[in-house]
Amino acid sequence: MKSAKRIYFYIASFVSLTAVAWAIIYLVRNLVGGLDRTDLAWQLAVIIFGLPFYLAHWIKLERVCRASELERRSNIRAFYLHAMTAALLGSMVTQLFRLLVETLQLVADVAKGITNPLDHLIALVFLGLLWLYHRRIPFFDRLGDQETAWERRFRQLVQWGFATAGLSILSFGVIEIISALLSQFVESDLTIDTRQMINTAVRVVVGSTLWLVYWQKLQSNFNQNTAGERLSILRKIFLSLLMFIGLATFVGWTGTMWVKLLRGWLNVTENYWRNPKWDEIVPMILVGGVVWAYHQLILLRDAQACKASEDQLTIRHISQYLVAALGLLATTVSISGILNLLAMQLMFGTDIDEWALTSFLATLLAGLPVWVVQWWIIQQRAVGNDEQRTAESRSAVRRIYLYLHMTIAGLVILSSGVYLIFRLLLKLLSVPDLWNRDNFAWAIAYGIVFAIVWVYHYSLAQKDSRRTGAERMEKLSTVRVAILESDIQGLTEGLQSAILSRMPKVQLDVVSNLARGEAIEQTAFDVLVGSWQAMTNAENTARQNVVLPIGGTNASWVGVAPASMTQLIEDAAQKVETLVLDHPTQLFRQKGFGWIVTGTFGLVALIIVSCVFYWLF
Numbered sequence: 222m223k224s225a226k227r228i229y230f231y232i233a234s235f236v237s238l239t240a241v242a243w244a245i246i247y248l249v250r251n252l253v254g255g256l257d258r259t260d261l262a263w264q265l266a267v268i269i270f271g272l273p274f275y276l277a278h279w280i281k282l283e284r285v286c287r288a289s290e291l292e293r294r295s296n297i298r299a300f301y302l303h304a305m306t307a308a309l310l311g312s313m314v315t316q317l318f319r320l321l322v323e324t325l326q327l328v329a330d331v332a333k334g335i336t337n338p339l340d341h342l343i344a345l346v347f348l349g350l351l352w353l354y355h356r357r358i359p360f361f362d363r364l365g366d367q368e369t370a371w372e373r374r375f376r377q378l379v380q381w382g383f384a385t386a387g388l389s390i391l392s393f394g395v396i397e398i399i400s401a402l403l404s405q406f407v408e409s410d411l412t413i414d415t416r417q418m419i420n421t422a423v424r425v426v427v428g429s430t431l432w433l434v435y436w437q438k439l440q441s442n443f444n445q446n447t448a449g450e451r452l453s454i455l456r457k458i459f460l461s462l463l464m465f466i467g468l469a470t471f472v473g474w475t476g477t478m479w480v481k482l483l484r485g486w487l488n489v490t491e492n493y494w495r496n497p498k499w500d501e502i503v504p505m506i507l508v509g510g511v512v513w514a515y516h517q518l519i520l521l522r523d524a525q526a527c528k529a530s531e532d533q534l535t536i537r538h539i540s541q542y543l544v545a546a547l548g549l550l551a552t553t554v555s556i557s558g559i560l561n562l563l564a565m566q567l568m569f570g571t572d573i574d575e576w577a578l579t580s581f582l583a584t585l586l587a588g589l590p591v592w593v594v595q596w597w598i599i600q601q602r603a604v605g606n607d608e609q610r611t612a613e614s615r616s617a618v619r620r621i622y623l624y625l626h627m628t629i630a631g632l633v634i635l636s637s638g639v640y641l642i643f644r645l646l647l648k649l650l651s652v653p654d655l656w657n658r659d660n661f662a663w664a665i666a667y668g669i670v671f672a673i674v675w676v677y678h679y680s681l682a683q684k685d686s687r688r689t690g691a692e693r694m695e696k697l698s699t700v701r702v703a704i705l706e707s708d709i710q711g712l713t714e715g716l717q718s719a720i721l722s723r724m725p726k727v728q729l730d731v732v733s734n735l736a737r738g739e740a741i742e743q744t745a746f747d748v749l750v751g752s753w754q755a756m757t758n759a760e761n762t763a764r765q766n767v768v769l770p771i772g773g774t775n776a777s778w779v780g781v782a783p784a785s786m787t788q789l790i791e792d793a794a795q796k797v798e799t800l801v802l803d804h805p806t807q808l809f810r811q812k813g814f815g816w817i818v819t820g821t822f823g824l825v826a827l828i829i830v831s832c833v834f835y836w837l838f
Contacts, residue, residue: 224297230278231301237275239308242351244268246344254337296371302358303375307382309352314431316341316348321423331415374455377439381459384435388463390428392508397421399504443523451526460523461540464516468544470509472551472587478502479583484576538618545595546622551588553670555581560666568662603685614685623682630675637668697726700801704731705751709771711786716750719794724801748797767796 244267251260286293320341327338398421442450450456481502520537558581565571602613613619641664702724704716713731720729730746752771769789 227295227297230282231297233278234275234282235301235305237271237278240267241271241275242347244271246347249343250340253339253343294369299369299372299375302355303379306352306355307379309348309355310383313345313348313352314427316344318423318427320345321427322420325419325423326416329415329419333416377453377455380435380439381455384432384439385459385463387428387431387435390424391432392512394421394425394428396504396508398425399507400500403500403503457537460516460520461537464513464520465540465543467509467512467516468591469547470505471513472547472591474502474505474509476583476587478506479586480579483579483582538616541595541599542618542622545592545599548588548592548595549626551584552592553674555585555588557666557670560669561662564662564665614689619685623678626678627675627682630671630678633667633671634675637664640664641668694726697724697801700747701728701730702748702750702797702801703746704729705749706731706733707752709752712752712771712790715786715790716793719790720797723794723798727801748800750793750797767793767800769793
């Protein structure tokens with residue numbers, strides 16, 4: 222079955238089954254709870270037309286799958302089955318939550334409006350039967366076979382999705398409990414809302430159960446390395462994401478706490494700020510801090526348990542540098558704001574705005590520790606042993622981070638300088654109506670702060686560049702590279718030029734054409750480069766071989782993207798450099814995690830630049 226046709230059949234099955242399933246559920250509810258003829262007509266219409274529509278598509282799919290193993294193992298089928306089971310399980314969790322809440326409210330005699338737990342029980346039974354059916358299908362599909370890579374990815378995605386959903390439900394339930402306890406402690410005569418207590422208790426029970434079931438499964442798979450779980454990219458993505466969300470929550474609400482405290486200490490007149498509502502602030506700080514610390518600990522334990530893959534290291538680096546960027550952004554904005562207030566007072570005698578001052582101080586107190594701690598962890602690798610220093614200096618994430626901050630700082634410095642000169646020229650030209658003291662002070666403050674940011678990151682980039690350059694030259698001076706001479710016009714000369722332009726210190730030799738079966742006597746070569754034809758005509762003992770897919774007028778290369786001679790020569794030279802320097806980079810024409818790194822930092826850069834320019838002007 223063609224992919225487009227397969228996609229159509231699975232989409233039609235998914236939509237029609239969902240419609241029919243809920244039509245049956247509402248039909249049973251209608252028959253049990255009291256007949257409504259209008260609803261009955263609609264539900265029967267959906268079932269009468271939708272059920273044959275679903276069966277026609279699903280039976281066709283099952284017949285094809287029984288006849289073809291390839292069809293049974295298709296990625297689209299795996300995605301459909303995991304998506305369907307996830308959708309059914311999500312609906313079951315929702316119905317279970319409502320069933321428990323409404324049952325307990327009826328028992329406690331606090332139910333309001335129309336409450337019928339039987340409706341949710343009916344949905345649970347029918348959805349459960351459909352879930353069991355779809356859960357058995359993957360088992361029969363791969364009976365006697367191993368789980369494919371895509372099946373494993375879909376399974377992990379579902380598990381992490383439900384574990385994250387369970388943690389979210391649990392977190393909000395815990396926040397509500399802590400808030401209620403604090404409210405009761407502050408206001409002893411506060412009336413307890415029984416309905417809300419039942420809702421919160423059920424949320425905690427359902428959320429904790431969902432999280433524990435899937436989290437224990439994920440941890441068990443990791444400890445036993447089931448299906449390569451320790452090298453799972455999804456694990457690092459979700460752990461880093463949860464850690465980042467917890468940190469952002471902790472920092473944001475810590476800043477809010479400092480704002481309220483500082484405005485209270487400085488006797489700011491607004492009553493709301495002078496009387497902090499701790500039942501709102503403390504639960505968010507506690508839960509956010511626990512989520513952050515717990516997932517940070519899991520990431521550290523993962524790193525100790527096994528050596529991370531390149532993609533996992535990339536994700537870890539991205540998360541660490543994003544945290545540092547978040548802390549640095551809060552620090553620079555707050556310091557700039559404080560300097561602006563001081564400049565306004567010193568230059569124009571303006572009274573300091575206590576409201577703004579407390580906001581900037583709170584942001585500084587929340588963001589500065591985050592940046593200091595995270596940047597200290599990052600810099601420990603940059604000044605560690607030789608292996609750590611080399612790896613950190615070569616890190617694409619680090620280079621993007623440093624040059625991204627230099628770019629942002631440079632743009633802010635440029636904008637501030639232009640704005641200051643513009644305002645001074647207006648002053649010299651006696652245009653007092655356009656003289657804006659506040660913007661003038663802001664330009665000075667941002668210019669000073671971001672000049673410091675630029676100088677600091679530039680010095681780090683230069684230090685990394687000097688270190689990697691010295692290591693590179695030292696390495697190249699001891700390496701021997703040989704090019705197998707080729708009959709293809711321009712190939713040998715092109716390889717010589719491309720390799721020497723990249724590695725001028727390397728020892729480069731050209732080995733003349735060899736008769737078939739003749740061995741290369743120079744066995745001390747580190748890398749041997751040549752076309753496929755030249756390689757097949759020679760036996761060699763070089764440490765590494767770089768083979769160009771060229772040769773044969775009727776040759777069709779499988780698994781190799783078409784490329785021009787110039788592109789192949791450049792790719793070969795880059796590959797030689799990679800092998801010589803033991804640097805596991807990929808060719809830019811290949812799709813890898815470099816695109817994810819670039820895209821992530823590009824998006825963050827766009828957001829940061831937009832915010833900075835908005836705040837500045």
